[in-house]
Amino acid sequence: MIQQTQSDGREPCAPVRRSTQGAAARLLLIPLLAALLFSQGCGDKSPDGTAGGAVASTAEGGLSADELENGIGPAKTAPELGPLNAELAASGQQIFDMKCLSCHRMGERFIGPDLNQILTRRTPRYVMNMILNPTEMVQRHPEAKKLLAEYLAPMAQQNLTQDEARAVLEYIRSPHEAAQAKAN
DSSP states (O other): OOOOOOTTSOOOOOOOOOOHHHHHHHHHHHHHHHHHHHHHHHOOBOTTSSBTTOOOBOTTTTOBHHHHHHOSSSOOSOOOOOSOOHHHHHHHHHHHHHHTTTTOOSSSOSSSOOOTTGGGTSOHHHHHHHHHOHHHHHHHOHHHHHHHHHHOSOOOOOOOOHHHHHHHHHHHHSOOHHHHHHHO
């Protein structure tokens, strides 16, 4: 084997191997640092010091006081609850019988909780958000988590519209024979 010498007569050096791990780590570090710097500069502060003017979060899973009271989901305003709308309640009963009756009963505990007089325990918005967004409610809301722990069955997503959920709410708030029979 013939070794070539450098022009100045020295032996050639072995090639220097650079670690590819170090290069990969540097390549990953650059986007992470950029993301960190970007996230620090993007929050606009409101005059009260909260980011983006948002309602201050509670220690309860990062939920706002409004979310704790009214649930997490698309129902952002309280539905108007005037005198009972019999036509809307009848429509709600049809939806309830198709989508909810397999787990819920009015006036008795079943796979899910008794919904009779639910509005004495929860706000109308909470009930609608639980109907419309049960997965996130069970994952993030402390009261929904308690229900899951007690009943051991998560509420199924039924893909109702807000109008359908409102009809179910109207049915739930109407008087029920089963609840009245239990009271007697």
